[in-house]
Amino acid sequence: MTQPHLARHSASPWRLVWWRFRRHRLAMAGAVVLAVAYLVALFAEFVAPYSTEHQQVDHGGAPPQTVKVVDTSSGGWDWGLYVNGYTDHVDEETLEITYEVDHEQRIPLRFFAEGEPYKLFGLFETDRHLIGPADPDGPPVFFLGATVNGYDLFSRIVHGSRVSLTIGLVGVAASFLIGVVLGGISGYFGGWVDTAIQRLIEFFMSIPTLPLWLGLAAAVPTDWGPMQRYFTITVILSVIAWTDLARVVRGRFMALREEDFVTATALDGVGRPRLIFAHMLPSFTSHLIASATLAIPAMILAETALSFLGLGLRAPAVSWGTLLEEAQNFATLEAAPWLLLPGAAVVVIVLSFNFVGDGLRDAADPYKS
């Protein structure tokens, strides 16, 4: 009904989707958060002050340090990033270590600080980190506290984002492929093919998810390396997750098959493969992307849950799930509540994906207003 405005006339469908998406503020915010998170994951070695192996046993369970910009303790305005050091007391009876912030001790920070050497992308040898103590041989810094074993939690969350953020993408990509192919075949051809695929989907959906994960994960040989495990877990997750997508695709195909423009295209002499992939599929790719975006958080949560239970990735691999595993113990949690921070990272990422997915879903059909 609405008379389109001039710019809209020759705008491509993707541009229309983008225009609508841009109006969804929450989704835009989510998109920005995700962009930052993936950049961090990409440059994890650079962003994190320490590597995953860097252990400070004598600082086990150290609390987070607040980054300060200006030091007024000496009366004047002394500009420069720094954190305060700790003084630690060991309880004679319980051997419990308590930390107190030592306002006297200043550990200056700097950007592009010298630290452990690493190879960025396995190519460039460097020892610079985005931020770190100005003196590489001085006392360590723990922005988000240290784990019980004395690892820097901030560095570990940064490194863990690699696994946690990509497992969702890889898993969804795999399930996407299975889902679109099987759902497409099911929806377009119908008949007994459809019946067979639908029964298969129902079978997969009837399997209780958690026990299946547990069973499959337990079956992974313990001597496999982190990469193999990572890959196996992804496959396990996507084997379960493709069914929903396949149903969405099937439903779309069935609805589209009845559309006049599909009949018209068939009458134009277009063959079946081209009809399916060049004419029908593009009219709901944006829907597919939206539902895929909404599927990624489920994957992330699944990985976190599995690893938390000790059945997904295991140390020394670092993911948000394995980090949370350390927070299982109530006593440790009481002493070091910051160990839950990887959970906060999960929440932020999952929410962002959901917002972006919502925005995409609303924008996916630019022809409805």
Place this chain on the structure above:
Amino acid sequence: MSEEPMSSAAGAVLAIEDLRTHFHTRDGVVKAVDGVDLEVSAGTTLCVVGESGCGKSMMARSVLGLIEPPGRVQSGAIWWQPDRGREGTNLATLDPHGERLRRVRGAEIGMVFQEPIAALSPMYTVGAQLVEAIRLHTDLSMGEAKDRAIAELTRVGIPRPEKRFDAYPFQLSGGMCQRVMIAIALCCDPALLIADEPTTALDVTTQARILDLLGELQEQTGMAVMFITHDMGVVAEIADEVAVMYLGRIVERACVDDIFASPAHPYTQALLESIPSIDGHRKSRLAAIEGLVPHPSDRPAGCPFHPRCRAALPGLCDVEMPDRHQLGPDRLAACHLYAPSVRENGPLATGRAEPVEAVSPTRPGSAVPRKKPGSVPGQAPGPRETTTADVDSDVRADADVEPLLTVRDVRVHFPVKHGLLRRAAWEVKAVAGVSLEIMPGETLGLVGESGCGKSTLGRAIVRALEPTEGAIWYRDGETGPVDLARLRGRELQPYRGKVRMIFQDPFGSLNPRKTLLQIIGEPLRRLPDGVRPDSSLPDRVAEMLRAVGLRPEYMWRYPHAFSGGERQRINIARALITQPRLVIADEAVSALDVSIRAQILNLLGDLQAEMDLTYLFISHDLSVVQHVCDRVAVMHLGSIVEQAGTDRLFAEPRHPYTAALLSAVPVPDPRRRGGDGRIRLDGELPDSSDPPAGCGFHVRCPYRREERCMSEVPSLVSASGDHGVACHHADELDLQRPSSAEPRARVSTGRDDGLVPSAER
């Protein structure tokens, strides 16, 4: 604004004064209703007409406080006074969610919508919904309410109401659902019924009966009716008063006879001229209104109609909003032509719109178009201006010419899968043995109610689906006859370009993700002897776009940039770019507004002459079919019941079903309203999965006689000339078209007289 006194509001139950309903959107204020004044009096019917997008529905919704944000009633008053003795209420000032307005809605004003099935909840039985409506506004107990509900269902003419009380909406036909909606709207005896296009979604036979019903109910209850429609035929049938609406304003108000006899406003005149009248002259060009209804947010300055108006006065109409001018008692027109200053200076010679008395009072609608055939710029009056007799003689003289397409006993059955193993439990016989011939260069019409199988037959011919049985012989002189029904897959490719289809839905038939170049060019790239992608594809598409009246540079745009009428032009371009011989137009103009419909019909006519096309024109709209077709085949329940030359069929129907269809078409002439000799069919189209034995029509036929109708299937027998009819008693029946003396005298000219002795009767 209204400087002259409004006509007497003495009997008015509803008086709308300067109503403005605006929508505050991101892109600015959309003035959907912009200063409407109206009254509806008890016992009368006010028809509000106009093209879609003119704000008719928004006006009706404003009355009931049904405007959703971001819209709101900006200003104006809606005086509601159902009871003469009591003070009126201004509905515009009431809280839309308040108690008072809720009582008015339903109890005092009933409303009926366009889509009856969508307006009823599928989760509840119709009885439950009716009882709920009754109990909301009365204190009746459950049992009493049920008795009342059954009485209401009886009143609206639903057979076996006790049984239907427990039916769900999807178990009833569209016509039945509309009756239920009317029962709900009327269950509390409202003083006003607002009916928003209540028959637009229905078949013409059902429409006729719903209109009859509304008339009867109005007579019984004395309620006022505000009837919103775009169909001038319906207006002529039921209106007492008419208000013509354009872009949120009433441009003309008059009683129904005046509107049709002497339309004052140029918009009213143009609306009337663009209707292909069922008695009108065939194949002449229709006077289409130029352009489209603009979106209310792009309202032109001055008179909103001036860009499309033939009588627009430069310097006046595009600058100043016209006042309403009183042209007589109860007669208003908002047009500068009636301003005293303009009348004195007499610039009327420039336009055709003349003051009331000058318009030919005899044949409204059809008399005018021939005067000005080329009213669409750039479309010269084509060679379609042949007379009726010429066309008929063309077709008949070439009796030895081989038909382009011969359909032989084609059946299309759809299996209905049932049960766990999805076995085909029974079949729907959508097309149950149809034989047809289509001659080169002619236009064959295929008419019937929805569900009669006409679209299925069309789709079988283009081989969008596979016929179950039968043959479809195609011969075009280049190759020998080919049975399209037997070809599979790639074998069909050579014929895909020769037999093309134009679809009904201008929105669903274009892929929104492709540019026009891709959409229109696709068949050329795919079909044999089309162009290769690298060569002149854009040139050919540009040429085709020009041929259908679109700008060639539009080829880079996507379908969302176009309106319904423009999309239908794109559809036509896609169908014709392969230089086809036969085009199946499946309800190609049914989804369009009258003025746009006229443009598209003219275009189809021009292209037929230019490209030597043959059309199979599938439509449920008999007036359109009569206007464009040389011959017509009438389908009922999957079979052809009658087939004849257009003039013969319309003047002398020989099958009772044809006669009933014809008499159900509302004639845009209020003087011919009324029930003289009208045939109203009982019941709905039977279920084609379980067709009645014998003649498929016997359950509805008013002339059903003995055993034979119920046991023996009549075959299509050619009675005289090419007039075939499938009825056992065709020879005995006297199916004169009611009150058709005048048109018959005009249509049966030339050689028809010799052939049809009954025309002289």
